[in-house]
Amino acid sequence: MSSHQLPFQRSDEEVQASSGDSLTIARKQEVVQLLKQISDRTLKNDIISLGMVRNLRIVDDYIYLRLYIGSHQHQLETEIQTVLSSLTWSKKTYIQLCTIPGVRTTLAVSSGKGGVGKSTTAVNLAAALQLAGAKVGLLDADVYGPNVPQMLGLGKSEVKVIDTPKGQRFVPLEAHGIKVMSVGLLAEADHPLAWRGPVLHKIITQFIHEVEWGELDYLLIDLPPGTGDAQITIVQESPICGVILVTTPQNVAISDVRRSVYMFRQVGVPVIEIIENMSYFIGNGGEKISIFGSGGGQKLVEELKAPLLGQIPIDPLICNGGDVGEPLMLVDPNSKASQVFVQIAGALNATFSGSM
Numbered sequence: 001m002s003s004h005q006l007p008f009q010r011s012d013e014e015v016q017a018s019s020g021d022s023l024t025i026a027r028k029q030e031v032v033q034l035l036k037q038i039s040d041r042t043l044k045n046d047i048i049s050l051g052m053v054r055n056l057r058i059v060d061d062y063i064y065l066r067l068y069i070g071s072h073q074h075q076l077e078t079e080i081q082t083v084l085s086s087l088t089w090s091k092k093t094y095i096q097l098c099t100i101p102g103v104r105t106t107l108a109v110s111s112g113k114g115g116v117g118k119s120t121t122a123v124n125l126a127a128a129l130q131l132a133g134a135k136v137g138l139l140d141a142d143v144y145g146p147n148v149p150q151m152l153g154l155g156k157s158e159v160k161v162i163d164t165p166k167g168q169r170f171v172p173l174e175a176h177g178i179k180v181m182s183v184g185l186l187a188e189a190d191h192p193l194a195w196r197g198p199v200l201h202k203i204i205t206q207f208i209h210e211v212e213w214g215e216l217d218y219l220l221i222d223l224p225p226g227t228g229d230a231q232i233t234i235v236q237e238s239p240i241c242g243v244i245l246v247t248t249p250q251n252v253a254i255s256d257v258r259r260s261v262y263m264f265r266q267v268g269v270p271v272i273e274i275i276e277n278m279s280y281f282i283g284n285g286g287e288k289i290s291i292f293g294s295g296g297g298q299k300l301v302e303e304l305k306a307p308l309l310g311q312i313p314i315d316p317l318i319c320n321g322g323d324v325g326e327p328l329m330l331v332d333p334n335s336k337a338s339q340v341f342v343q344i345a346g347a348l349n350a351t352f353s354g355s356m
């Protein structure tokens with residue numbers, strides 16, 4: 001199966017609109033134009049279109065911005081300072097670096113609603129990337145239903161905390177060669193995670209910044225379903241460079257996904273691909289049977305201009321693998337569903353390979 005590079009580009013809507021008085025707006029546009037001259041070598045696009053610059057503000061004669069980058073992209077900070085030093089009105093540029101130490105590429109796996117197979121996709125995609133030779137971490141940030149530990153056979157494991165020069169850090173667990181951290185590992189088994197407001201925000205922020213991942217090529221973040229506070233906090237707090245959105249073929253799923261895509265665009269993070277799960281069932285004669293209807297994923301692609309990268313069939317072994325902690329990708333790498341995960345991993349590697 002051939003791997004193709006993902007069309008990694010933010011639409012105009014995704015580039016944040018300007019606000020403020022006319023001088024500030026003009027200056028902001030001037031800054032944006034200069035920043036557009038800076039390209040990321042791997043993704044072959046400018047740092048504005050890639051959503052790496054967020055919270056750009058001009059206050060008096062000072063420029064403030066947040067730079068969301070991978071651990072291998074620190075030179076971008078110097079490039080920004082150099083390019084903005086040509087502005088005669090600017091006294092100084094303050095850049096807040098937003099990285100996860102050791103992590104090169106951070107991707108979010110999201111869904112418009114629950115139960116569509118988001119965690120299943122995150123787990124199997126992590127396994128496919130790992131089998132392709134990447135160092136992979138999986139952060140289960142699904143505060144409402146953290147299933148990743150069970151899906152990887154880590155249900156009753158305890159998380160260790162270590163002291164580091166930068167303070168205390170969680171040590172990720174390891175399963176099948178994948179480093180794993182989950183909110184579920186911090187909660188009592190079978191108890192609902194009823195975190196709200198500031199507590200939720202604090203826990204999520206801790207999760208993103210206080211895990212000792214070591215060196216990773218990819219960190220996949222399994223987001224909670226939907227578009228609430230928790231999702232927005234995670235996306236805003238982390239250097240997510242793209243979102244993988246999981247959906248199902250039913251037409252009713254479309255409005256949920258639409259909401260998600262607009263939420264990500266509002267916070268300035270591109271949706272790089274849509275995966276349709278439970279697309280069809282393979283009959284005894286090898287024929288494809290559409291159980292939940294068809295065409296939902298394709299409609300979204302046309303409407304939202306995001307590529308549909310994979311269609312994962314319904315496979316009872318996926319379900320079983322999730323229950324016993326053995327992802328299908330590892331149990332039966334030749335199954336049709338596993339091949340789709342391999343194909344998606346290939347496309348991600350083709351896109352981010354320069355960063356590996």
Ligand SMILES: Nc1ncnc2c1ncn2[C@@H]1O[C@H](COP(=O)(O)OP(=O)(O)OP(=O)(O)O)[C@@H](O)[C@H]1O
Binds near residue numbers: 118142225322
């Ligand atoms: N392609 C598939 N074939 C068969 N079963 C599947 C498939 N994808 C997911 N499942 C099963 O569907 C159930 C829901 O999947 P999963 O937990 O991954 O969904 P989710 O979107 O992460 O849910 P939530 O985040 O709301 O808890 C699981 O039992 C899983 O094993």
